Amino acid sequence: MKRVISIVLAAGLAVGVAVAILIGNGSEQASEQPTVRGVIGSEKQAFFADPAVRAAFAKHGLNVQVDPAGSRQIATSVDLARYDFAFPGSSPAADKIQQRRRITTRYSPFSTPMAIATFEPIAALLRDAGVVKKAPDGTSTFDVAAYLELAERKVRWDQLKGNTAYPVRKDVLVSTTDPRSSNSAAMYLSITSFVANGSAVVGDARSRARVLPLVGRLFHDQGYTENTSEGPFEDYLSVGMGQVPLVCVYEAQFVGRAVQGQIRPGMVLTYPVPTVISRHGLVPLRPAGDRVGRLLTSDPELQRLAARHGFRTADAARFAKVTAEHRVPVATNLIDVVDTPSYDALESLLAAVERGYGAGPS
Known part of the structure; x- marks a missing residue:
């Protein structure tokens, strides 16, 4: 009987160790996701803090971290060397960043x-x-x-x-x-x-x-x-x-x-x-930031989540569906x-x- 109990305990211990290894590997893989840092207009802070948005980026192997700032500050005084992308709240601010950094690429995933x-x-x-x-x-x-x-x-x-x-x-x-x-x-x-x-x-x-x-x-x-x-x-x-x-x-x-x-x-x-x-233009400062811009523009899940946060995307139907579901009277034709x-x-x-x-x- 003691031998049977010992075998059962040993088997249970082996399973526990295996589960721990699997969990450990999963955590290690998550922690190994490259961190992409961006500076954003504060109006987008809730979007980037949304666990669903973070999960959508994680599916593509990205851990996106952002710092909020005034868009005019982003264009004029923020040290952009610390970041992979800049995401102010307007075209003029994005224009200035592109001019300062001599960057031609810009993504415009949504507007408001x-x-x-x-x-x-x-x-x-x-x-x-x-x-x-x-x-x-x-x-x-x-x-x-x-x-x-x-x-x-x-x-x-x-x-x-x-x-x-x-x-x-x-x-x-x-x-x-x-x-x-x-x-x-x-x-x-x-x-x-x-x-x-x-x-x-x-x-x-x-x-x-x-x-x-x-x-x-x-x-x-x-x-x-x-x-x-x-x-x-x-x-x-x-x-x-x-x-x-x-x-x-x-x-x-x-x-x-x-x-x-x-x-x-x-x-x-x-x-x-x-x-x-206000057209929100993302200016990629490094290749990792370029990935964020492409995903925000083309990934259906991120576009859906942007609409849930009140932004108008290229697909007007997404925004219309959100506002209809929550009975928010918005102007459809500006x-x-x-x-x-x-x-x-x-x-x-x-x-x-x-x-x-x-x-x-x-």
Whole structure:
């Protein structure tokens, strides 16, 4: 009997050792996956942190690690020598990186339009003021020209006719990120400067001087602003209307949080008229980064996951399916879309806005 027990124990021990070896080999193989490092616009941080996205890369033998930064910082001040790829939130920023690094390759796996997130009581006030309007498809638009008229006159919320929902002594202003570091603020500047310039893209010094007094104030009068787009959007989600009645966001942020069940009743997404499309361009800095760019562009699973995070991919049906499943009203046909200024023109305008900080009341 003792001999039988000994044999059984020995067999069990052998099986345990074999399982341990198999598990050990699996862990070793996982740890041996090459690490690919990238620097990304913060609006994509949730996407790269998603376990499903990490698993999709792992299937291709890649362990992708990312650091978030403001897209303007990525293009101008981040030490790119540490990374295999750079993935800012706009074409102008990607253009600058390519120019600096003399790289011709770029991948554009997805895009997202700029939007203004608000709350139904604020939307109702601004509908009465002619700023927010209902579109035929059930979405809401944000008339930038009408908004700039209010901003130019420094209209406060408590001065809006019939305002009992939000009678505060603050100027009617959209909250943004810091234009000195963040791409979403640069996209907002692209929109507002276009309208302030008589519906023309700002290009030369004369047009910059024409729009600067108004568009500069849109930023300076906000007070403190965050460096990345996640900051003000988190305030919108958690603090609410009292602090952030209007915030400039990427559409993808709103849709992605709706998929996660974090958009509450009464939260409203509006589309600026005109708007700009933020095209997320991945610039490969090394061969490993090139693999990431190719996979993001061509791998069906990664494209599906990008749509779940609110990004528009080459296959419009993916995005439509996600928004329909989660009942997120989004604009399917964006018609009034304008170009951003060239990188140099936008940088010159941003630099002029930057000089206005600390210059006293405008």
